[in-house]
Amino acid sequence: MRFSEKLRQEADPIFNAIFEHPFVKGIGEGNVPKQALIHYVMQDYEYLTTFCRIYGLAVSKCTTREDMTFFQEQIGFVLNEEIHPHNNFCEVAGVRYEDLQKAPLAPTAHHYTRHMMEASINGSLGETLAALAPCPWTYWEIGRKLKSEVNPDKQHPFYDWISFYGNDEVGTITETFMAKIDACAEQAGEREKELMLSHFLKSSQLEHQFWTMAYEQEEWPVRLQSSISSL
Numbered sequence: 001m002r003f004s005e006k007l008r009q010e011a012d013p014i015f016n017a018i019f020e021h022p023f024v025k026g027i028g029e030g031n032v033p034k035q036a037l038i039h040y041v042m043q044d045y046e047y048l049t050t051f052c053r054i055y056g057l058a059v060s061k062c063t064t065r066e067d068m069t070f071f072q073e074q075i076g077f078v079l080n081e082e083i084h085p086h087n088n089f090c091e092v093a094g095v096r097y098e099d100l101q102k103a104p105l106a107p108t109a110h111h112y113t114r115h116m117m118e119a120s121i122n123g124s125l126g127e128t129l130a131a132l133a134p135c136p137w138t139y140w141e142i143g144r145k146l147k148s149e150v151n152p153d154k155q156h157p158f159y160d161w162i163s164f165y166g167n168d169e170v171g172t173i174t175e176t177f178m179a180k181i182d183a184c185a186e187q188a189g190e191r192e193k194e195l196m197l198s199h200f201l202k203s204s205q206l207e208h209q210f211w212t213m214a215y216e217q218e219e220w221p222v223r224l225q226s227s228i229s230s231l
Contacts, residue, residue: 003185003193004178007130007200008137014204018138019145021208023215028146030157033215037093040214041086042103047210048078050113054120054132061125070176077173081164088160107220108213112206119199126184130196133177134203139165140174 001009008015018024023040026032055071055078062068083097090097105113119131143165146152152159164170185193212218 002178002182003196004133004181007133007181007197010197011134011201011204014201014208015138015141018208018211019142021211021215023211024142024146027142027158027161028150030152032092032158034093035217036215037089038095038100039106039217041089041093041097042100043106043109043210043214044086045101046103046105047109047113048082050117051132051135052078054116054128057117057120058125058128058132061120061128067125067180070180074173077169081169085161085164088158088164092157106213106218108206108209108218112203112210115199115202115206123195123199124184124188124192126181126188126192126196127199129177129181129184131199131203133174133181134200134207136170136174136177138204138207140170143167143170 023032023036026036052075055075058071059068062071087097090100116131120128123131143162146162147166150156150162152162156162181196185196188196
């Protein structure tokens, strides 16, 4: 069994819980509360900004230009392509995408981004890849599942979102992550592989919680007036 297959096998209960999450099921049903969509976009915009920074850190750990090129291309994908599913949510919610940017991170998004950042700063390239991989991986599987089960036409409110994440490009990104994780695992010792598994599972759990954070419009427990509270 490839190491990436082991990661997916260990995370299977989490992936299944994500598929059954009310936000995810609501996308398929075409019925997600407006405020949940807005909260999701506000948080995901900041989350993906951090994702780009972590890709930059990953480049510093690469020993080949092939790996550097992959991460450089993924920065471009986040900045130029993932705005499309965000815009789909904004259109359904009836808001402007530009008005939802630069919001303070909610607790779950803050924890998730810091978890990935710590793995990338303190860990190996393999650890960095394992911490990042659940993001494209879960979305690709969600997209494929909804595309297969719902088979939405262009009248479906989330047709663009489902089509984006269920397409071949996101699948290719995920498969490349898997291949690079496998290559790193072949050179890694047991301790590093244990850390890769730990990072992957924690990121998978936080993917689930990200949906919950958006669905419940999670905020910090005590509202403060000072702008410093949002930093």
